[in-house]
Amino acid sequence: MKFAIVVFPGSNCDHDAYHAAKHVLGMDAEFVWHKETSLGGADVVVLPGGFAHGDYLRTGAIARFSPVMAAVKSFAAAAGPVIGICNGFQVLLEVGLLPGAMLRNRSLRFQCEHVFVRVEQTDTPFTAACRTGQVLRIPIAHGEGNYYAEPEVVERLEQNRQVVFRYTTATGEVTSEANPNGSANNIAGLCNDTRNVVGLMPHPERACELAVGSSDGLVLFESVVRSVSARGVVAHSR
Amino acid sequence: MRARVFVTLKPSVFDPQGTTVTEALHTLGYAAVKDVRQGKYFELEIDASNADEARKVAAEVSEQLLANPIIESYRVEVQ
Numbered sequence: 001m002k003f004a005i006v007v008f009p010g011s012n013c014d015h016d017a018y019h020a021a022k023h024v025l026g027m028d029a030e031f032v033w034h035k036e037t038s039l040g041g042a043d044v045v046v047l048p049g050g051f052a053h054g055d056y057l058r059t060g061a062i063a064r065f066s067p068v069m070a071a072v073k074s075f076a077a078a079a080g081p082v083i084g085i086c087n088g089f090q091v092l093l094e095v096g097l098l099p100g101a102m103l104r105n106r107s108l109r110f111q112c113e114h115v116f117v118r119v120e121q122t123d124t125p126f127t128a129a130c131r132t133g134q135v136l137r138i139p140i141a142h143g144e145g146n147y148y149a150e151p152e153v154v155e156r157l158e159q160n161r162q163v164v165f166r167y168t169t170a171t172g173e174v175t176s177e178a179n180p181n182g183s184a185n186n187i188a189g190l191c192n193d194t195r196n197v198v199g200l201m202p203h204p205e206r207a208c209e210l211a212v213g214s215s216d217g218l219v220l221f222e223s224v225v226r227s228v229s230a231r232g233v234v235a236h237s238r
Numbered sequence: 239m240r241a242r243v244f245v246t247l248k249p250s251v252f253d254p255q256g257t258t259v260t261e262a263l264h265t266l267g268y269a270a271v272k273d274v275r276q277g278k279y280f281e282l283e284i285d286a287s288n289a290d291e292a293r294k295v296a297a298e299v300s301e302q303l304l305a306n307p308i309i310e311s312y313r314v315e316v317q
Contacts, residue, residue, distance in 0.1 A: 058306055094306070101308040103247075104254045148251060148309055182254070 001228055002028040004042030006072065006088075008063050009034070013049035013085065013205060020208040021046070025221055034066035043228050044081050044125075045072055047088025049141070049203060059102055059144050060090035069095055081125040081224050082197045086142055089189070089199030098190050098199050099157065100149035106182025110143040114214065115180050117188045117202055118168040121161050124191045125227035126198045126220045135172045136165075136216040138202040140180055145201040147183035147190075154184050165189030165200050239286050241296035242315040245305045246277035280304055289316045 003021040007014045014031060021029040021044075030040055034052075039045060053062035063069070069091075076082045076097055084092040092098045105111055114137055119130040130136075149157070157163055165188040169178045179186045181201070189200025204217025247253045256274040263271045282299070286292035293316045300312040 057303070061303065061306070101306050103251065103309065106252075106254055108254050108258055146254070150308070182252075 001044070001225060002030060002040070002042045003044045003046060004030055004032045004039045005046045005048055006068055007031050007033050007048070008050065008052035008066060008091075010052045010054050011048050011050035011087070013087075013203065016203070017046045017048045017085070017205040020205045020218070020221055024208045024218065025225060027225065032068060034063070034068045036068050037071055039068070039071050039075055042075075044224050045075055045083070046205075047072070047082070047084040047091050048205070049086030049088060052087055052091060055087070058094065059087060060092075060094035063091045064095045073097065076192070076197050079194065079196050081227065083126050083220070083224070084197075084199040085203055085205060086140075086145075086201055089201055090144065092197065092199040097197050098192055099153055100147055100190070102144045103146040103148050103182075104144050105142070105146050105180070107180075110141070111145070111180045112139070112141045113180065114139050115188075115202060116168050116170050116172075116178065117165040117200075118172045118174075119164070120166055121164045121191070121195075123161075124164055124195045124198050125224045127164060127223050128227045129219050129223040133172060134219075135168060135170065136202075136204075136207075136219070137170075137214045138204055138207045138217050139214075140202045142181070142201055145181040145183065147181075147187045147201075149184065154187075157187075157190060158185065160193060162191050162193065162195075163187050163189075164191050164198055165202070239284050239289065239292040240317045241282040241284055241292050242317070243280040243282060243296055243300050243304055244277060244313045244315075245280070245300070245310050246275055246312075247309055248311050251309050277310075278304075292316045
């Protein structure tokens with residue numbers, strides 16, 4: 001099984017994602033430069049965190065035009081599992097693979113801390129190995145993670161069970177204090193309506209080994225390995 | 239021709255930066271400033287034969303890139 005880690009100019013969590021896939025999980029992993037038009041036959045695509053294209057104009061706005069995004073879109077359309085982490089999530093929003101947009105954090109501060117997120121849905125390739133309601137302790141590091149969508153869109157996301165992760169307390173309660181950025185309905189992560197594209201602001205790839213303070217994020221990567229193995233090859237990227 | 243594009247958050251969208259600037263102005267004693275909305279300003283030099291054509295191009299690029307229609311609206315002025 002091969003992970004493709006997309007690298008934009010300004011990506012800075014690409015090596016963390018590569019390390020999680022390659023060294024922690026023992027899978028094949030390859031960096032794919034944003035100018036490429038092929039994902040090299042990968043089974044899983046990761047859009048990593050960072051500041052793609054310097055976050056100029058708006059976060060993720062310029063990355064939308066990177067040549068590799070056409071390949072990511074067709075991979076997603078063929079039901080291939082795609083995860084966007086932090087800046088990768090912002091790119092998925094700008095490219096239209098997930099609904100909504102990001103505003104500056106309510107605090108106006110760059111929030112860099114460990115938070116608790118509750119797994120709301122386990123029928124996505126990235127949460128298949130989780131328990132519903134499982135609370136994960138994962139770091140966040142962002143200035144623009146205040147998720148916004150029109151109230152009708154948020155309502156539709158809730159009804160379709162597309163809210164995959166929510167900021168909570170350590171015991172899984174949804175409170176305003178547990179919301180680090182002001183996101184609508186404490187939304188920390190979403191999936192698309194076909195459930196194969198997942199985006200989240202917290203960084204599971206930075207929480208895959210106890211040596212770095214938490215290994216709670218590993219379950220997302222274990223989930224996708226399990227999902228892809230169980231279903232055989234869902235989509236082979238080209 | 240020169241087009242100016244003003245991009246602002248939609249009125250329904252909370253503007254944390256504008257709110258913070260408002261509060262700072264109040265601290266400075268400018269209680270008369272009731273609200274601040276922060277936005278972006280672009281100057282586009284457009285090769286167009288008339289103002290309508292320039293306006294059309296400016297509106298298109300605003301829709302496609304300069305503004306995110308989910309959270310922002312834009313206004314075009316052509317000189």
